[in-house]
Amino acid sequence: xxxxxxAFFIFLLLLSTLIGNYNGHSQNSKIxxxxxxxxKSEGIKKINCYYILTDYYVYNAANKxxxxxxxxxxxxxxxxxxxxxEHCYQILGEAYFFQEKYDHSLEYFIKYLNFQVEEENExxxxxxxxxxxxxxxxxxxxxxxxACYEKALEINKKLNxxxxxxxxxxxxxxLHEKLNLFSQANELYKKSLDIExxxxxxxxxxxxxxxxxGINLKLRNYKxxxxxxxxxxxxxxxxxxxxxxxxxxxxxFKIYKEKNDKPNALYYLEKFHEYRDNRINEETNSQISELExxxxxxxxxxxxxxxxxxxxxxxxxxxxxxxxxxxxISLLIFLVRINKLRRKNNQNLRLRxxxxxxxxxxxxxxxxxxxxxxxxxxxxxxxxxVQTNKILKQNKDxxxxxxxxxxxxxxxxxxxxxxxRVIKNGFCLFKPKDIVSGDFYWVAxxxxxxxxxxxxxxxxxxxxxxxxIIGINFLNEIIFDELELKPSEILTLLxxxxxxxxxxxxxxxxxxxxxxxxxxxVDYNKMTLEYAGAYNNLYFIRDHMLEVIKADRMPVGIxxxxxxxxxxxxxxxxxxxxxxxxxxxxxDQFGGPNKKKFRIGNLRELLxxxxxxxxxxxxxxxxxxxINWKGKQPQVDDVxxxxxxx
Numbered sequence: 001x002x003x004x005x006x007a008f009f010i011f012l013l014l015l016s017t018l019i020g021n022y023n024g025h026s027q028n029s030k031i032x033x034x035x036x037x038x039x040k041s042e043g044i045k046k047i048n049c050y051y052i053l054t055d056y057y058v059y060n061a062a063n064k065x066x067x068x069x070x071x072x073x074x075x076x077x078x079x080x081x082x083x084x085x086e087h088c089y090q091i092l093g094e095a096y097f098f099q100e101k102y103d104h105s106l107e108y109f110i111k112y113l114n115f116q117v118e119e120e121n122e123x124x125x126x127x128x129x130x131x132x133x134x135x136x137x138x139x140x141x142x143x144x145x146x147a148c149y150e151k152a153l154e155i156n157k158k159l160n161x162x163x164x165x166x167x168x169x170x171x172x173x174x175l176h177e178k179l180n181l182f183s184q185a186n187e188l189y190k191k192s193l194d195i196e197x198x199x200x201x202x203x204x205x206x207x208x209x210x211x212x213x214g215i216n217l218k219l220r221n222y223k224x225x226x227x228x229x230x231x232x233x234x235x236x237x238x239x240x241x242x243x244x245x246x247x248x249x250x251x252x253f254k255i256y257k258e259k260n261d262k263p264n265a266l267y268y269l270e271k272f273h274e275y276r277d278n279r280i281n282e283e284t285n286s287q288i289s290e291l292e293x294x295x296x297x298x299x300x301x302x303x304x305x306x307x308x309x310x311x312x313x314x315x316x317x318x319x320x321x322x323x324x325x326x327x328x329i330s331l332l333i334f335l336v337r338i339n340k341l342r343r344k345n346n347q348n349l350r351l352r353x354x355x356x357x358x359x360x361x362x363x364x365x366x367x368x369x370x371x372x373x374x375x376x377x378x379x380x381x382x383x384x385x386v387q388t389n390k391i392l393k394q395n396k397d398x399x400x401x402x403x404x405x406x407x408x409x410x411x412x413x414x415x416x417x418x419x420x421r422v423i424k425n426g427f428c429l430f431k432p433k434d435i436v437s438g439d440f441y442w443v444a445x446x447x448x449x450x451x452x453x454x455x456x457x458x459x460x461x462x463x464x465x466x467x468x469i470i471g472i473n474f475l476n477e478i479i480f481d482e483l484e485l486k487p488s489e490i491l492t493l494l495x496x497x498x499x500x501x502x503x504x505x506x507x508x509x510x511x512x513x514x515x516x517x518x519x520x521x522v523d524y525n526k527m528t529l530e531y532a533g534a535y536n537n538l539y540f541i542r543d544h545m546l547e548v549i550k551a552d553r554m555p556v557g558i559x560x561x562x563x564x565x566x567x568x569x570x571x572x573x574x575x576x577x578x579x580x581x582x583x584x585x586x587x588d589q590f591g592g593p594n595k596k597k598f599r600i601g602n603l604r605e606l607l608x609x610x611x612x613x614x615x616x617x618x619x620x621x622x623x624x625x626x627i628n629w630k631g632k633q634p635q636v637d638d639v640x641x642x643x644x645x646x
Contacts, residue, residue: 031053031056034049034052034053035049035053037049038050038053044079046075047072047075047084050068050071050072050075050084051087053065053068054068054069054072054087054088054091055091057095058091058094058095058098059098059243062095062096062098062099063095063099065091065094065095066092066095066096069088069091069092069095070088070092072084072087072088073085073088073092076088082115082119085115086112086115086116086119086124089108089109089111089112089115090108090112090131092104092105092108093105093106093108093109093112093131093135094131096108097134097135097138100138102135102138102139105135106132106135106136106139109128109131109132109135110132112124112128112131113125113128113129113131113132116128122155122158122159123155123159123161123164125155126151126152126155126156126159126161126164126168127152127164129148129149129151129152129155130148130149130152130164130167130168130171132144132148133145133146133148133149133152133168133171133175134171136148137171137174137175137178140601142175142178142179145175146172146175149168149171149172149175152164152168153165153168153169153172156168162195162198162199163195163199163201165195166192166195166196166199166201166204167192167204169188169189169191169192169195170188170189170192170204170207170208170211172188173185173186173188173189173192173211173215174211176188177211177214177215177218179601180546180604180605180608182215182218182219182545183219183545185215186212186215186216186219189208189211189212189215190212192204192208192211193205193208193209193212196208202235202238202239203239203241203244205232205235206232206235206236206239206241206244207232207244209228209229209231209232209235210228210229210232210244210247210248210251212224212225212228213225213226213228213229213232213248213251213252214247214251216228217251217254217255217258219544220258220544222255222258222259225251225255226252226255229248229251229252229255232244232248233245233248233249236248242275242278242279243275243279245275246272246275246276246279249268249269249271249272249275250268250272252264252268253265253268253269253272256268406435406436408469409436409437409440409465409468409469412440412469412472412473413440413441413442413472414441414442414443418443419441419443421445422443422444422445422450422451422452423443423450423452423642423644424450424644425615425644425645425646426615426642426643426644426645427615427616427618427619427642427643428441428619428640428641428642429619429622429623429639429640429641429642430639430640431585431623431626431635431638431639431640432638432639433585433635433636433637433638433639434462434638436462436464436465437464437465437468437638437640438456438457438458438463438464438465438467438468438638439454439455439456439457439464439468439583439585439638439639439640440455440457440468440471440472440640441453441454441455441640441642442455442471442472442475444479444480446479446485448523448524448525449485449521449522449523449524450521450522450524451479451485451519451520451521452519452520452522452581452642452644453475453517453518453519454517454518454519454536454581454582454583454640454641454642455468455471455515455516455517455518455536455556455583456515456516456517456536456583456584456585456638456640457471457514457515458514458515458557464638467514467515468515470498470501471494471498471515471517471556474493474494474497474498475490475494477497478490478493478494478497485521486521486530486568487519487520487521487530487531487532487566487568487569488532488565488566488567488568489568490519490532491517491519491532491533491534491556491566492565492566494517494556495514495556495557498514498515498556498557498558499557499558502557502558514555514556514557514558514559515534515555515556515557516534516535516536516551516555516556516583516584517533517534517535517536517556518531518533518534518536518537518538518551518581519531519532519533520538520579520581520644522573522644522646527572527573527574528570528571528572528573529570529571529573529579529646530568530569530570530571531549531568531569531571532551532552532566532567532568532569533549533550533551533552533566534551534552534554534555534556534566535551535552535553535554535555536551536581536582536583536584537549537550537551538551538569538579538580538581539579539580539581539582539604539607540571540577540578540579540580541577541578541579541580541607541608541611542574542576542577542578544608544611546604546607546608546611548604549569549571552564552566552567573646574646575646576645576646577645577646578611578643578644578645578646579643579644579645579646580607580641580642580643580644581641581642581643582603582640582641582642583637583638583639583640583641584637585635585636585637585638585639585640586598586603586622586626586639586641587599587600587602587603588636588637589626589629589630589633589635589636589637589639590630590633590636591629591630591631591633592629592631595633598626598629606621606622606625610622615643615645618643619641619643622641626639
């Protein structure tokens with residue numbers, strides 16, 4: 001429990017008087033005064049100093065906040081104060097977060113959550129989940145982040161904690177913005193702002209205006225973005241929220257830069273650098289002060305150690321004299337024993353010489369045996385070379401066969417003229433991992449309808465290539481012979497034929513035989529697009545917004561979900577709409593500075609960045625991005641990407 005002692009109130013009065021006498025000085029002078037009072041105080045009189053200093057330094061000098069919070073935590077554990085302990089966990093979590101040491105931040109926020117659960121404090125639990133959501137978002141663990149935010153939202157709604165609701169809505173907005181879900185982020189920021197306006201929370205209002213300015217910049221609503229930033233700046237100027245001011249100026253610089261308004265862009269760029277440089281200088285000064293304190297402490301410690309050393313030296317001299325006498329006696333005894341040992345060793349040496357002669361004869365016999373073994377090894381090396389040459393020839397024959405299989409597979413793919421006729425304005429990026437590929441594409445034109453397929457068969461190389469040939473032949477039967485043009489029905493028929501083929505091949509137990517696929521049918525008369533997919537999603541961009549049309553979570557092949565029907569999606573299209581289909585080879589490629597996967601999130605951001613360019617230019621950028629990311633890492637899978645603009 002939090003401690004309550006009469007002497008504590010006397011200390012608070014003294015602290016208030018001290019701070020009141022410094023109203024004419026800067027914030028730094030007040031903080032220096034509190035640090036001086038902390039240094040001169042003892043026991044519980046330090047408590048309020050620690051509260052004030054940790055709250056200040058967590059936003060201004062994170063390293064100093066960590067040191068003070070650890071000292072404060074020891075004091076809290078000494079007095080068994082729950083209030084101090086939970087405050088320290090919160091400060092340490094925030095400070096490590098600002099230093100981008102997210103693992104340490106996560107550790108202390110989890111301690112904070114466990115502490116609130118133990119105390120059965122529902123409001124504290126909601127606050128803890130909100131903190132954890134922020135850290136998981138920084139670690140790119142979006143699933144955990146969303147789960148934590150939803151728990152925080154549930155608790156805050158139950159308790160009608162409008163402060164907590166505002167913070168959670170704001171953090172959910174930041175997460176949706178990071179996922180490029182700009183419209184959803186915009187609505188969440190507005191919910192947070194409405195609550196903060198009711199609370200008259202000036203700092204929260206300024207932050208919400210800042211967030212709305214940033215999201216409207218990404219939505220290219222420049223006028224709204226400028227209005228929101230100016231409202232945030234007005235509040236920040238009144239209350240001294242310098243870090244928020246710094247970010248506002250950066251957003252305004254980017255707005256005017258995109259509008260090609262160079263005078264305003266230059267003005268806000270200079271303001272941004274002015275506030276950023278001031279913040280960096282304050283952090284540097286704080287670090288210098290820390291080093292000065294450490295230097296003085298080390299200097300005092302060295303003086304104490306020198307005095308202790310001088311005391312010990314007088315005792316050492318006496319010890320050396322006594323030790324010298326003992327060493328002399330020991331040396332005399334040692335020399336006597338050495339003489340006895342020398343005579344004994346001479347006798348042993350004569351015995352060893354006899355053993356050496358015997359060993360020499362044994363070694364000569366072993367040498368003859370080794371020479372015989374060497375001749376046998378040479379014979380085996382010659383035989384190995386013959387076998388190696390045979391294996392090399394077999395490998396060449398196999399490679400030549402696979403090269404011939406490559407020509408057969410390419411012959412089944414659509415030629416460039418037919419591909420361009422069907423997709424009209426689009427591109428196809430195809431980069432196999434091996435000589436032959438498990439990925440394939442297939443197109444057809446039936447009247448005014450264009451059928452486009454992107455598929456990823458089980459495996460790559462020869463096994464995947466055989467499966468791709470099976471898939472292409474079955475698609476030809478379904479489209480041209482059976483005249484089926486509904487995507488979901490095409491996938492159902494294709495799955496049925498593949499399962500039947502696997503049964504005939506005695507592979508009914510092979511649950512991985514099949515393919516992931518995305519299939520679209522574009523009707524240019526009705527201006528509609530129908531889509532069905534097995535694991536492979538369809539990506540759709542309109543008005544700078546990216547939407548993911550989800551595929552069914554089952555393959556076209558043998559699985560425990562094979563009896564479920566495929567979903568048929570219908571989209572009304574208009575000129576300028578852009579659609580993308582991918583296999584998983586691009587997103588799963590390892591590379592970059594940390595040898596990690598490229599990931600689907602980065603691929604979405606790249607599509608949003610390039611979608612307005614001409615389609616051949618998009619293909620070139622995607623190819624260069626893949627090559628640059630892969631670097632010297634081996635290609636892990638076949639890569640197939642297709643883009644179509646209506």
